[in-house]
Amino acid sequence: MFDRTLLLINENILNIIKNKSVLLVGIGGVGGASLEALVRLGFHNITIVDHDTISNSNLNRQIITNQKNLGHLKVNEAQERYLSINPKLNIKPIAEFVNEDNINEILTNHYDYIIDACDTITTKFLLIREAEKRGIKIISSMGTGNRFNPQELCLTSLDKTYNDPLAKAMRSICTKNKVSLKVPVVWSRELPLKTNSRTPGSLMMVPTTAGMLIAYYILEDIKKMANFS
Secondary structure (H helix, E strand, C coil), X not given: CCCCXXXXXXXXXXXXXXXXXXXXXXXXXXXXXXXXXXXHHCCCEEEEECCCECCHXXXXXXXXXXXXXXXXXXXXXXXXXXXXXXXXXXXXXXXXXXXXXXXXXHXXXXXXXXXXXXXXXXXXXXXXXXXXXXXXXXXXXXXXXXXXXXXXXXXXXXXXXCCCHHHHHHHHHHHHCCCCCCCEEEEECXXXXXXXXXXXXXXXXXXXXXXXXXXXXXXXXXHHHCCCC
16 A cells, blocks of 8 residues: 555654554544545554534535535544545544543543644644643644635744734634644635635635645654654
8 A cells, every 4th residue: 555655755654654643633624634644644543533524515625525424423434434545544533522521531542643623713722732731742723714825825833823813813812821832833824815704615725735734744743753854
């Protein structure tokens, strides 16, 4: 399965990848793309958390969705999809909404990385706070809705973001609670388009690219730890 991968990274890197454990919260447009990339990169130990079911409005951008799984839990559909790609995968689905009541239980297992791909500000802050407290590496996705251009996406830290209302809110809540703004984030320099709807519009290109950048960030971090260039 990984013959083409090993033309670009060595066996040692692939073995490190296989032994890393990732917690991914939110498997919509961004999180689904991250999960797709992680599995095809060779990650074996992945816990996915999402309480939502698949709806018709997800079909335009979320990689795990199709006409046959409407109404199904996203985590269950994701588990089935990725075991069909790699049967050796250790993928654990948790169909819950992450909050103060269950965060300790969810983080009972050891994780090397947390991917925050959820939409809720309180949950995003909770994940960032707990990652800092527990010494777990985290990367968080900021807003991808109402944007057209995937080329405007960036990998930086939260304190360097602008033009992003979600990132602004996260900077405020982190500052208020004395949580570091140096957390790595994927965000867009593109100003969100103003619409007449409270529901953000979304095209596949932007959230999918954001998800791929998250997976790329983790791969690069592993390469740096292994002194691989």
